Amino acid sequence: MKRAIRKSGDVTALGAMSGTSLDGVDAAVVVTDGHRIGRFGQTLYRAYSEAEQTVLRAALGLWTGPAVEAAREVVEQAHLELLQGVGGVDLIGFHGQTLAHAPRTHGTLQVGDGAWLAEALGRPVVWDFRSADVQLGGEGAPLAPFFHFACAHHIGAEAPLAFLNLGGVGNLTYVDPSFDRPETPGALLAFDTGPANAPINDLLLTRQGLPFDEGGRIARQGSVESGALERFLAEPYFARIPPKSLDRNDFAEMIGMIRDLSDADATATLTAMCAAGVAEGMHHCPTPPARVLVTGGGRHNPVLMQMLAVSLDCPVMPVEEVGLDGDMLEAQAFAYLAVRVARGLPTSCPGTTGVRAAVGGGTLSWPQATGVAV
Ligand SMILES: Nc1ncnc2c1ncn2[C@@H]1O[C@H](COP(=O)(O)OP(=O)(O)OP(=O)(O)O)[C@@H](O)[C@H]1O
Numbered sequence: 191m192k193r194a195i196r197k198s199g200d201v202t203a204l205g206a207m208s209g210t211s212l213d214g215v216d217a218a219v220v221v222t223d224g225h226r227i228g229r230f231g232q233t234l235y236r237a238y239s240e241a242e243q244t245v246l247r248a249a250l251g252l253w254t255g256p257a258v259e260a261a262r263e264v265v266e267q268a269h270l271e272l273l274q275g276v277g278g279v280d281l282i283g284f285h286g287q288t289l290a291h292a293p294r295t296h297g298t299l300q301v302g303d304g305a306w307l308a309e310a311l312g313r314p315v316v317w318d319f320r321s322a323d324v325q326l327g328g329e330g331a332p333l334a335p336f337f338h339f340a341c342a343h344h345i346g347a348e349a350p351l352a353f354l355n356l357g358g359v360g361n362l363t364y365v366d367p368s369f370d371r372p373e374t375p376g377a378l379l380a381f382d383t384g385p386a387n388a389p390i391n392d393l394l395l396t397r398q399g400l401p402f403d404e405g406g407r408i409a410r411q412g413s414v415e416s417g418a419l420e421r422f423l424a425e426p427y428f429a430r431i432p433p434k435s436l437d438r439n440d441f442a443e444m445i446g447m448i449r450d451l452s453d454a455d456a457t458a459t460l461t462a463m464c465a466a467g468v469a470e471g472m473h474h475c476p477t478p479p480a481r482v483l484v485t486g487g488g489r490h491n492p493v494l495m496q497m498l499a500v501s502l503d504c505p506v507m508p509v510e511e512v513g514l515d516g517d518m519l520e521a522q523a524f525a526y527l528a529v530r531v532a533r534g535l536p537t538s539c540p541g542t543t544g545v546r547a548a549v550g551g552g553t554l555s556w557p558q559a560t561g562v563a564v
């Protein structure tokens with residue numbers, strides 16, 4: 191039984207991502223040699239039930255204990271359910287669910303167990319993508335930037351551009367496509383911009399039992415409370431030189447400032463905070479990017495997109511405008527990164543996570559029982 195990933199040529203990988211907005215698991219296939227994107231394949235989605243989301247929320251910010259174990263089980267079962275019927279895949283990239291992220295002190299925690307998933311699916315699984323980077327002094331996040339670099343080449347970009355992911359947390363990648371390798375100094379600069387959808391979701395869940403502000407309907411009816419916005423922007427995080435990353439609930443106390451506002455004003459203010467965090471982040475780019483390509487659920491919010499268009503000095507558009515899939519970009523990123531890990535290529539570098547030197551994060555686990563040759 192052969193237990194090795196082919197050293198050259200294309201690999202068909204499936205990436206699975208359970209993001210900080212806690213809505214569900216995205217999965218997507220990418221055919222790649224670990225450098226360029228060959229083609230994109232099928233995509234899948236499995237929503238978490240309300241009960242499952244409650245279990246996940248209860249474990250946020252925790253590192254061990256029964257709540258973490260319960261969350262791990264939810265994540266593993268959801269992935270198994272989603273992926274067990276999928277065929278024709280050589281390798282799986284399993285991000286898991288981030289429960290806690292404090293790279294400078296405790297580390298970073300993503301549950302499920304990839305060795306278990308490899309066994310359950312009978313396929314090799316790359317997982318635990320962030321630990322090696324943290325151990326080498328990095329932030330462990332964001333990790334999508336190496337994939338953004340490949341996307342920039344895939345779409346034929348010539349001028350520097352930025353990818354902006356608006357999930358639960360926001361993250362931005364500045365890419366200079368004139369470089370051939372993502373780890374070359376100057377090719378990439380990446381960082382988390384601030385809270386994105388998570389505070390909006392949390393507010394509306396508590397106040398109205400809604401999962402999110404669909405179409406920006408509630409924000410549109412409110413006004414931004416400028417005092418709260420100013421105090422938010424005075425947070426030292428925004429002036430800090432990147433790379434830098436955030437935990438999902440890092441700004442929870444700050445965001446408490448909107449506690450006394452109406453639902454509409456609070457939602458408008460949180461939406462403006464997300465856009466303002468991005469605008470602050472743009473000042474850190476080495477040169478002004480020619481365009482900002484937006485991915486993640488936030489691009490479906492026209493109020494947020496309008497705020498970005500007003501506050502950034504360059505065109506802002508969803509990644510669909512260049513033929514990419516903004517609902518699946520992160521899942522695709524972990525398919526791509528899985529192949530890089532399997533081939534011993536780096537997945538982060540000083541410009542993306544602040545790690546001391548370029549590093550290939552991730553553990554490759556093979557199923558003991560079946561073993562699949564690829
Ligand atoms: N139609 C819509 N209108 C407004 N907001 C939306 C819409 N669709 C999605 N969103 C927002 O986007 C969120 C989902 O975004 P996404 O799937 O990119 O997050 P994630 O991958 O979980 O997060 P992260 O990138 O932080 O890991 C939803 O929870 C919601 O807040």
Ligand SMILES: CC(=O)N[C@H]1[C@@H]2OC[C@@H](O2)[C@@H](O)[C@@H]1O[C@H](C)C(=O)O
Pocket residue numbers: 209210288291298330331332333334335355357358359360361382435436520
């Ligand atoms: C620790 C962690 O899971 N961080 C996530 C989170 O969600 C968005 C932002 O914060 C980003 O840093 C990262 O996710 C994406 C997939 C990344 O690593 O690129």
